[in-house]
Amino acid sequence: MADGVYWDREKETRSREAREAEVLANLQSQLRFVYDALPFYRSHYDAHGFHPDQVKSLDDFSKRVPIVTKPMLRDDQAAAPPFGRYLGCEAADIIRVHGSSGTSGKPTLYAFSRGDWDYIADVMAQGLYTCGVRPGDIVQLATVFSLFMGGWGSLLGVERLGATAFPLGAGETERQLDLMYRIGATVLITTPTYALHMLETARALGYDAAKSPLRLGIFIGEPGSSIPGTRQALEQGWGIKVRDMATTSEMTPWSTNAECEAAAGPHVMQDEVWTEIVAKDDSSRLLPDGESGAIVYTHLKRRSQPMIRFYAGDESHMVYEPCSCGRTYPRLPAGVYGRLDDMLLIRGANVYPSQVQRSLLEVPGTGVEFKIVLEKKGALDHATVLVERDPAATPADIDHFAADLRERVRHKLKNDTAVNFEVDILPPNTLERALSKAKRVDDRRPKYRPGGH
Amino acid sequence: MADGVYWDREKETRSREAREAEVLANLQSQLRFVYDALPFYRSHYDAHGFHPDQVKSLDDFSKRVPIVTKPMLRDDQAAAPPFGRYLGCEAADIIRVHGSSGTSGKPTLYAFSRGDWDYIADVMAQGLYTCGVRPGDIVQLATVFSLFMGGWGSLLGVERLGATAFPLGAGETERQLDLMYRIGATVLITTPTYALHMLETARALGYDAAKSPLRLGIFIGEPGSSIPGTRQALEQGWGIKVRDMATTSEMTPWSTNAECEAAAGPHVMQDEVWTEIVAKDDSSRLLPDGESGAIVYTHLKRRSQPMIRFYAGDESHMVYEPCSCGRTYPRLPAGVYGRLDDMLLIRGANVYPSQVQRSLLEVPGTGVEFKIVLEKKGALDHATVLVERDPAATPADIDHFAADLRERVRHKLKNDTAVNFEVDILPPNTLERALSKAKRVDDRRPKYRPGGH
Structure with missing residues (x-):
């Protein structure tokens, strides 16, 4: 055929x-x-x-x-x-x-x-x-x-x-x-x-x-x-x-x-x-x-x-x-x-994890794995992105490299999602690898479900 | 058909x-x-x-x-x-x-x-x-x-x-x-x-x-x-x-x-x-x-x-x-x-792990999992069987129960295999469970392979 x-x-x-x-x-x-x-x-x-x-x-x-x-x-x-x-x-x-x-x-x-x-x-x-x-x-x-x-x-x-x-x-x-x-x-x-x-x-x-x-x-x-x-x-x-x-x-x-x-x-x-x-x-x-x-x-x-x-x-x-x-x-x-x-609702903004992924991949120096952690601090949402650095990057001054990368990621995410993320740069291979579907959101905020559902 | x-x-x-x-x-x-x-x-x-x-x-x-x-x-x-x-x-x-x-x-x-x-x-x-x-x-x-x-x-x-x-x-x-x-x-x-x-x-x-x-x-x-x-x-x-x-x-x-x-x-x-x-x-x-x-x-x-x-x-x-x-x-x-x-060779005797399993299953009080550990002590083989006790057994005096069971297992194995096994009675669910083929022998004796193969 x-x-x-x-x-x-x-x-x-x-x-x-x-x-x-x-x-x-x-x-x-x-x-x-x-x-x-x-x-x-x-x-x-x-x-x-x-x-x-x-x-x-x-x-x-x-x-x-x-x-x-x-x-x-x-x-x-x-x-x-x-x-x-x-x-x-x-x-x-x-x-x-x-x-x-x-x-x-x-x-x-x-x-x-x-x-x-x-x-x-x-x-x-x-x-x-x-x-x-x-x-x-x-x-x-x-x-x-x-x-x-x-x-x-x-x-x-x-x-x-x-x-x-x-x-x-x-x-x-x-x-x-x-x-x-x-x-x-x-x-x-x-x-x-x-x-x-x-x-x-x-x-x-x-x-x-x-x-x-x-x-x-x-x-x-x-x-x-x-x-x-x-x-x-x-x-x-x-x-x-x-x-x-x-x-x-x-x-x-x-x-x-x-x-x-x-x-x-x-x-x-x-x-x-x-x-x-x-x-x-x-x-x-x-x-x-x-x-x-x-x-x-x-x-x-x-x-x-x-x-x-x-x-x-x-x-x-x-x-x-x-x-x-x-x-x-x-x-x-x-x-x-x-x-x-x-779709995540963070301080009133709609954010897709896939959008975060897209932004991260456009920042040189980041690796492929990341995780979004959401918490409530007082009445406010608090969002953190954990992202590994590129395993191929071996800078002389790792602290400076991480600080610089953190800043670039923060800026990129703010630009693309309108949300202020905290950024944590991790060593390569720190985050768990998924064999099947990746779980990239850890939402620790208290659940409120309209209608008690 | x-x-x-x-x-x-x-x-x-x-x-x-x-x-x-x-x-x-x-x-x-x-x-x-x-x-x-x-x-x-x-x-x-x-x-x-x-x-x-x-x-x-x-x-x-x-x-x-x-x-x-x-x-x-x-x-x-x-x-x-x-x-x-x-x-x-x-x-x-x-x-x-x-x-x-x-x-x-x-x-x-x-x-x-x-x-x-x-x-x-x-x-x-x-x-x-x-x-x-x-x-x-x-x-x-x-x-x-x-x-x-x-x-x-x-x-x-x-x-x-x-x-x-x-x-x-x-x-x-x-x-x-x-x-x-x-x-x-x-x-x-x-x-x-x-x-x-x-x-x-x-x-x-x-x-x-x-x-x-x-x-x-x-x-x-x-x-x-x-x-x-x-x-x-x-x-x-x-x-x-x-x-x-x-x-x-x-x-x-x-x-x-x-x-x-x-x-x-x-x-x-x-x-x-x-x-x-x-x-x-x-x-x-x-x-x-x-x-x-x-x-x-x-x-x-x-x-x-x-x-x-x-x-x-x-x-x-x-x-x-x-x-x-x-x-x-x-x-x-x-x-x-x-x-x-x-087939294991223990002090000159041929022993199959399946034979050990058969013997253990005939001793009331044993569970389903076991492991054979073989070591060399001086020139001699030393064989131990680790065997869990039956999870359904809940004796009042656990030490007495274990000692008695140990003795019965030792006697049964000596009878069926002609080998003097040390016996260790373990709590239920101690040994690792295999999803596929069970690995029931841990042979720690130095390897001698004729022909250096």
Whole structure:
């Protein structure tokens, strides 16, 4: 099926009109299915006075269909264990069970039917092919294989695509590196955080990282690789092309946002997962091209635990302007650049950790790891950034170097975020390295939750 | 294809003669293949004056074909990296790469062709079906998913068989238990060591383990589950049937030794991996039924990295007497009960750690974990067993209890192994728990290796 730059030329290059005619038909079919077969959706829709017959256009879909949120899924699984009233297949037809990280209590469980698991492999193959993986590549998967979805979808796609999968898991970085060079892995799939840590370790061990056998890095699980500074650090450090895959577990197949060789932000595979950018405070209001808002996703074909207008809590903007690769899919020019629930409110200012990361990477002399600590001093928020210095920097006068760096970081952050951060410069390798998603905020302020929630 | 107790009735119940006619044809075909296509085998065979034409019978095969050992594989991969001169397929046809644990240096790499990976799924499904897994089961895989083969083969088989796979990885025991009960997992696949640790944890947390949702436990990676004491602890503790799967990574598909509902030791699927029991000091001498010796394995169908007369370093005995299940495969009545290179020489006596485990499990009051420490005091070996006391035992006089238990353990070990062990009784949960293979020997004696190897 693969054809030069395309996994499926006809599908990827057809007109928007042709694609959206199919999308609408699939949306209508999904709505009928979930209303008829899934009590979770029927009661949700009945409560909102919505009926599938009301959707005659894509516009109707955005305006009329109520969104689904993570807490709704969690509550439904608690009320109807283990998979909730939105399973969509017979229990005997479930081929795999995985789960969320469940930081706020019990993990939400994900169940996949046999047919969907096979379908997911196809979509993942298209996504990885879009990112540039080819048969013959040796793909090192430095991703956790456990309850969490981690690299499971990537593994599936690599196998379907016809490349060689080398699923090592995350961790044991020295062994990762030894084997990468020994086997000659050509593609690395992991989080940007862990790829940066591997890079630090490689340099410390004396590898010439920029001449690694890798030619391509595909980064998942975190926004990092669409942040220019992080991307540059990874591309130059490893001597690779960097591609972003913007993912969220509930919406598996994970790779419906996958970046092509034009490197202009992930393409949105609108014929697999219909993706809308809506106003943060009104999920029925679609935003125009280029305007930043909340992402709402809909499974067009998946039948086990299908998500229809799932509000992922992610922020992005989308454009339909043509891409030089010839694909007619829209793009997320800056990737999925922040989780709305990661947004920090510091003395009234909105600050994203990813924004802090972007600023730090632009200050020469800083290393790749940082942590934001928030405290309350009296009535006021007090924000500190702990940031390591660049391990390559070996100044004669370390105290002077640190003081100077501290000042430059403080100035940069004030300029970019409008917040006065305290800055602590730490020695390299002081902060804990994350194997999966990095935890970069330590919010010690007393919790106040409106409505006691 | 599945039919009552059989995954493939015709195949599993045909006469020995019919099966062995096919086996011989496959052996001859494999020998021609490896001699013609794999330089590793050709030079090995030429050096021994062996030629495939010399094999006209199964007897010829045992008598004439030189064995292959782990060090030979390691040396060949070092000389012809990364996969050695026995790869057997084009690099582009490799679908997966895994590796050995590599305790003695660099891991040996395992490569699988696309066709073989698919074939392995079929054999694993037959093995797991033999053990009693059925479509509709929810199979919790508490096995490591990383470089090491761990649970990868089991995962493949569960999917092919049509059951639900729940691949959690090893570790995070409290979460394992929570999810096991929440999802209602019916089958557990892990090492016996980790299953015992899960049992201890479950009891400590107040679970009624004997009423777990599990109905079946399949134990891999270690000999434990064929040791009567361990089997009983697992069966009664979890309220399950226990099945042993005797495996070795090089010989993947892993499950060609799989135990049926008669629970009389794993069946040897002789039409997939031809398995011989030979004299420990003469691998060309086949042993009669029931006599204990070294296991030699041969891939009958696998073409990528095929092992032809691989000397695994494992010890067992095999019988062809009929099994009540109706399968005509022979059995390993006591499983694979020791690794020959695990055999300890203590003051001239041969002692297997598995034998020590068996003895300890028969002394009431001991827990499940132990460790053997060997030291040299002057010219003499000095052996100590560290053993935890049963966490359920809460005696009024702990010192008296420990002293009494120490004496009973010492007596039992002297009786069973002819070695005078020092015995140290430890509180529960003192020794480290292994997630994968348990390391139960700490040999601190100065190394003497004949030939300086």
